[in-house]
Amino acid sequence: MQPGPDKPQPDLPAKVGESVIDTRLHFAALVNSSNDPIISKDLSGNILSWNRAAARVFGYAEREIVGQSILHLVHPDFQHEESEFQRKLRAEEPIDPYETTWVRKGGGNIPVSITVYSVRDETGHVVGASKIVCDLSERKQTDESRFRLAAIVDSADDAIISKDLNGIITSWNEGAQRMFGFTAEDMVSQSILRLIPERLQYEEDEILRKLRAGQRIDHYETTRRKKNGEDIDVSVTISPIRDGSGRVIGASKIARDISDRKRMERMLIQSEKLAATGRMAATIAHEINNPLESVMNLIYLARHHSAESGKAHQYLLTAEEELERVSHIARQTLGYYKDTGSPAEVFLHQLIENVLAVYNSRVTALGIAVDLQFNDLQKIMVSRGEMLQVFSNIIANAIDAMRHGGSLKVSTRKLAGATGDGIQTVIRDGGTGIKQEHLERIFEPFFTTKGDLGTGIGLWVARQLVERRGGQISVASSTEQGRSGTTITIFLPFATPSSRLSSEQG
Template identity: 60%
Template sequence: MTQSKTGTKPDRPDLSIEGIRNFLAAIIASSDDAIISKDLNGIINSWNDGARRIFGYEAEEMVGQPILRLIPIELHHEEDFILSKIRSGERIDHFETTRMKKDGEKFPISVTISPIKDESGKIIGASKIARDISERRRLDESRYRLAAIVDSADDAIISKNLDGIITSWNNGARRLFGYEQEEIVGQSILTLIPDNLRHEEEEILRRLRAGDNIEHYQTTRISKQGEIREVSITVSPIRNAKGEVIGASKIARDVSNQKKVERLAIEAEKIATTGRMAAAIAHEINNPLASVLNLIFLARQPDVSNQEIRDYLETAESELERVSHIARQTLGYYRDTGKPSEVHLKDLMENVLSVYRSKLLAHDIAVESRFTDLRKIRVRTGEVVQIFSNVICNAIDSMPHGGTLLIRTARIVRTEGDAIQVVINDTGSGIAREHLDKVFEPFFTTKGNLGTGIGLWVAKQLVERHGGQISVSSSTDRGDSGTIVTMTFPFRGAEDEEAGSGRER
């Protein structure tokens, strides 16, 4: 090391002619590009390693040969053009054409050709730097293909950077949101987000920075015309070559129609449930009314004693009380305003059971209930009655030859917040394993023409609107068959939904 003080510094460039020549020779030898020189007659006089790799010829094979060997016959005229340019001292930059390898394969190439001058400035030949661009062509093609797919997609496909600025916008986005690409690219994505949902964007950006995907997130966006669009969006991070997240691609699908159909189906099922319950209620009311008519008729007969008259009227009175009770319990459902109220779930369950009392009796179904939910819960009562009614009707239909309906309600303690769990367990025929996955799908039924196929689906929608969950397990084993429907209603569920109501509607 002490020697270096007196010797030349090793990292200083050697600026002698010899040094520069060596330096250039090293660059040429190590270049990935083909570097070839030729004279003005088109005869090759140097051939580097890059040329060997790209064209497949060794230097010995090519030096002294005409450059035309590399040019497909149909393009030989190009060489005349190139040589004429060179002779007049012009340079040709990034000329894209086709050349031929030793094995005859033609491939796309980009060439830059410069004149070589001698010390007097006279042009004596040309240097040619050529790059194989087959790979770039392939990338270009796949990029164009992707662009075409993106543009013809029905979905809106948008990209944005991490500041939420829109960087690309396809035709689907134009159709869905009404903005032209020119007016929206460069604008903030917040342009599309309703004011009350702006917090969503922060959350989306936070998750993107962490590298997460967001899939099928249902929300609402707003079009240029100010119309609400119900969309399902999937957002994926875009990464650069180093793997860093630099933005996001966002695919938005218009689900307004789907939502409309879902809402109609829920409405239709509400009407159907109302119809089913009305039929059951009619039975409960018509029987005592028929008795009352009979009792009054008997009391009016001339030959009955005062004691008999009193007995008839007393019985009539208690039958009328039965009617009033049913009316109070059942007609109350339809006063449901859709606003959550504080109730005991067991009361709602008992109301539903009283509606189906004679149906249960007629089918010889025993009801065992264990209600241990002592705390009131905030729910939309009409919806919960509908949920219970749908599940109990299924249970009754599955036990045409009698059975037991076990109903439990209990408070459960969970880390994510306490809830009331409702379990409805029948000893009916059960649901076949292959059908179990589908029971919550709309229009799936195992009841043939008798089922609408949306009872459980509606129940699921309504349970989820309360922030709860519903699940079904079932067995079709002989002697041990039956179905268990488990639902949870969190104490906070209905309130949460109120707060986030902008998302649902």
């Protein structure tokens, strides 16, 4: 394929003077050894010379084509261009390299790129032109497959990124833009580290080390950072890119968004945790609630059989009260707590006072000041058990947020709401507050900020119960130093949702 440029070719024209023979032979050898066709023509378009590459690409031997019109080679659709080039040539106007289609001997189109040089005589007049013709048929094919590949790469859901061995990004597909929010303009020629959270940047050193050694990295699960600062769980596969000689010159990286799967996994773990807690509670419940029932009965009987004026009677009465506290907690946490029967008319503030009584010892121990403002004035139809659960969950959260004391304000008032009159309860704590990014998730099931101590269902359950009753629950919170705290507002309309009566099941 690569003819040696050093040997003089035997079919060269030999009519040359002694003094210039060396130079001419060298030029001739150079032209003949060119891999691209080189053709010269006169001003009327007749071919004057024809190198070996031209013979190879177009199929005509030198003797066949020399003296013929250049139009022999030009595809009929493009012959009009040729006359324009002839005109420019004569007018000594420059001709930019151009692409067109030529035809080989016996037919067959060949896409070509042509560079034209004018040839001048000793006086400087243009006498013809030489054309270097570049055969594009191979490049066209390569281009096509490259376009096809690019289209595939861009239509992929996965982020496909290439980078060099210094971790500088060299390409960035649309999937990457969708996944990370950065455009190709943002990222090409930037460091890949921009996508890696600080705590994980050591990973990149390890990745580059493996790549340089020619190793690939398969389905490595890690975390990357989006433009908006959010983290995203990804599975990445990174393979080395080699040049023609097999040397590693960079890497391609395919990242798949696995945050949904990770979220599912986390939820499964949470629900499994919850189920385990539930099973444990059920087991313990039997062993606690039954003895409690016996003890309560026994103390009751003992009191009835003791002299009413005696000290024992008083002790037993106190014991009974204490036992009632334990029982309340046991019923709520371990047992099946359900107020059977239909909803009843209750004063919401009485119900809230009941809940506060349960947490009284913790409130006192933590030095929390409780401020109550009850103006509900009117009973409301609710399921007592459900509302106990709602307020119990919210008040427990408020107390958890005030590990170092603070104030807990609870107020109720009658309110004319958009959906009719009802009672609004506002529970405000002076605790640590909820971070902005957590705020919109706190009503999601299994979302907790309490780590392993939380089940992540308290507020979710509260919302279910409030909304099922036709009410609304909302939250506002601040983590600002000095004025942090969370406010939960619950509105319950007096009217019960009618749909509930007809469709209540399970």
